Amino acid sequence: MTSLASWSEGINLWALLEICSLILKSISTSKFGKIIHCDDRNKLTTYKTLSTWNLDCKAEKKMRWDLVVISVVGLILSFAEISSGGLTSSYVRNDEASEDMPLDSDVFAVPPGYNAPQQVHITQGDYEGNSVIISWVTPDEPGSDEVLYWPDNSGLRIIAKSFHVRYKYYNYTSGYIHHCPIKNLEFDTKYNYVVGIGNTTRQFWFTTPPKSGPDVPYTFGLIGDLGQTYDSNRTLTHYERNPAKGQAVLYVGDLSYADHYPFHNNIRWDTWGRFTERNVAYQPWIWSAGNHEIDWAPEIGEPKPFKPFTHRYHTPYEASNSTSPLWYSIKRASAYVIVVSTYSALGTYTPQYFWIERELPKVDRNETPWLIVIMHGPMYNSYESHYMEGENMRVQYEKLFVQHNVDVVFSGHVHAYERSEPVSNIEYNITNKKCSPKIDQTAPVYITIGDGGNIEGLSINMTEPQPNYSAFREASFGHGILEIKNRTHAHWSWYRNQDGYFVNADSTWLSNRYHVSSEELSVSESCDEKASS
Numbered sequence: 001m002t003s004l005a006s007w008s009e010g011i012n013l014w015a016l017l018e019i020c021s022l023i024l025k026s027i028s029t030s031k032f033g034k035i036i037h038c039d040d041r042n043k044l045t046t047y048k049t050l051s052t053w054n055l056d057c058k059a060e061k062k063m064r065w066d067l068v069v070i071s072v073v074g075l076i077l078s079f080a081e082i083s084s085g086g087l088t089s090s091y092v093r094n095d096e097a098s099e100d101m102p103l104d105s106d107v108f109a110v111p112p113g114y115n116a117p118q119q120v121h122i123t124q125g126d127y128e129g130n131s132v133i134i135s136w137v138t139p140d141e142p143g144s145d146e147v148l149y150w151p152d153n154s155g156l157r158i159i160a161k162s163f164h165v166r167y168k169y170y171n172y173t174s175g176y177i178h179h180c181p182i183k184n185l186e187f188d189t190k191y192n193y194v195v196g197i198g199n200t201t202r203q204f205w206f207t208t209p210p211k212s213g214p215d216v217p218y219t220f221g222l223i224g225d226l227g228q229t230y231d232s233n234r235t236l237t238h239y240e241r242n243p244a245k246g247q248a249v250l251y252v253g254d255l256s257y258a259d260h261y262p263f264h265n266n267i268r269w270d271t272w273g274r275f276t277e278r279n280v281a282y283q284p285w286i287w288s289a290g291n292h293e294i295d296w297a298p299e300i301g302e303p304k305p306f307k308p309f310t311h312r313y314h315t316p317y318e319a320s321n322s323t324s325p326l327w328y329s330i331k332r333a334s335a336y337v338i339v340v341s342t343y344s345a346l347g348t349y350t351p352q353y354f355w356i357e358r359e360l361p362k363v364d365r366n367e368t369p370w371l372i373v374i375m376h377g378p379m380y381n382s383y384e385s386h387y388m389e390g391e392n393m394r395v396q397y398e399k400l401f402v403q404h405n406v407d408v409v410f411s412g413h414v415h416a417y418e419r420s421e422p423v424s425n426i427e428y429n430i431t432n433k434k435c436s437p438k439i440d441q442t443a444p445v446y447i448t449i450g451d452g453g454n455i456e457g458l459s460i461n462m463t464e465p466q467p468n469y470s471a472f473r474e475a476s477f478g479h480g481i482l483e484i485k486n487r488t489h490a491h492w493s494w495y496r497n498q499d500g501y502f503v504n505a506d507s508t509w510l511s512n513r514y515h516v517s518s519e520e521l522s523v524s525e526s527c528d529e530k531a532s533s
């Protein structure tokens with residue numbers, strides 16, 4: 001089968017159908033087609049002699065048989081070519097658009113009590129990992145600007161001060177959005193915290209990560225394009241119930257989808273904040289911004305991009321010397337996470353480009369072996385949805401990612417799942433025709449996980465045939481788990497939402513790109529070689 005696959009390169013199903021159609025055409029214009037068919041002996045009277053009829057019938061039958069053989073072989077070859085890439089899952093979900101949960105859903109419930117803090121969320125607050133930013137919204141008045149926190153099983157009580165911001169968006173005015181950076185925490189320690197002091201108090205907890213080190217195990221959840229539909233609720237529930245127990249979420253953009261509503265109804269930003277609180281109040285979500293965070297609407301007097309997102313979700317960008325909250329980096333346990341903004345200027349000489357160019361060489365792989373990039377738009381995507389949209393990003397940054405041995409690039413945007421082989425396409429320069437990505441064990445694996453379950457529904461249609469660089473793809477909603485075991489190995493799993501359950505539909509071991517063994521390096525090959533081997 002593999003040799004057939006190799007032979008079939010350059011031949012596709014349509015070309016074979018074309019060949020069959022030409023043969024049929026030639027038959028129809030022959031004397032068989034014009035005068036008689038062998039299965040119609042009554043027309044013998046129109047034929048010259050019985051012997052000539054017999055002769056031509058034999059020839060026609062042979063030609064028919066040849067046609068059958070050609071067609072069958074053609075179909076096999078076409079199938080072989082389709083299969084020469086990775087695996088396209090046979091599992092098919094309903095592609096109907098998902099419906100947002102109604103405003104009076106229990107998951108959006110406003111906590112009881114006057115001016116009670118709501119939409120509580122935390123994220124990493126610094127570069128090293130021993131700081132958090134605690135954020136919440138009070139709807140009626142500013143309320144207390146204090147957070148009370150203490151290490152678990154400790155009599156110590158510490159108060160930290162927050163600041164608050166508000167914003168207007170068209171005819172919407174936000175509540176009082178509090179942000180409280182808490183610094184100099186102990187690593188690997190559980191802390192309790194209380195917000196809303198003086199009004200209605202609410203208590204939560206979080207655990208700081210272990211101090212960075214090369215063999216520190218750590219588990220990340222991966223969620224993207226979540227939205228606030230019934231499917232979104234399933235995805236979040238499945239992540240919470242996953243026994244792998246994600247310790248922090250790498251969020252690959254597109255949060256609330258409030259911009260789906262007239263005038264970008266920002267009430268849907270509030271509902272999303274209340275919906276996700278049940279997880280993000282207890283473990284940090286590391287934010288990257290997607291296109292649904294842009295909220296650029298000059299026609300209603302809102303020309304400033306990212307206004308709701310940047311007011312509501314703060315990031316520790318200054319700690320990594322970034323000049324924008326949309327791109328930054330953090331260290332967390334054995335991982336170094338670089339957040340890239342697909343929807344900010346990214347070309348050569350832009351602030352983001354200069355920052356990334358300086359950031360990548362900084363990473364000490366002996367301290368944080370796992371170099372992870374998260375961004376919204378994928379650089380490798382074989383779905384029809386958003387096809388080639390990430391090409392500018394690929395052209396600009398792939399060389400840097402390969403050069404610095406980025407381990408894995410997580411993206412969203414496409415509402416489906418796809419995992420690539422470790423690939424590099426940096427030889428291509430638009431004139432040398434070397435435009436087939438090559439498998440390279442020192443290059444990143446690209447994973448698209450924009451399958452949280454938002455109101456726009458699934459991206460069902462895939463480009464065919466499946467490209468050789470694409471290892472696995474499936475159009476289902478779900479979430480992912482990245483379990484870093486030590487400096488050399490991490491385990492990746494993707495879980496689809498299936499009839500109320502979560503099912504492990506794709507998993508693989510990832511070997512570290514920097515600490516890759518020489519045996520693994522020796523298996524580097526082009527995707528074409530992989531297809532024919």
Ligand SMILES: [Fe+2]
Pocket residue numbers: 225254290291292376412413414
């Ligand atoms: Fe998107």
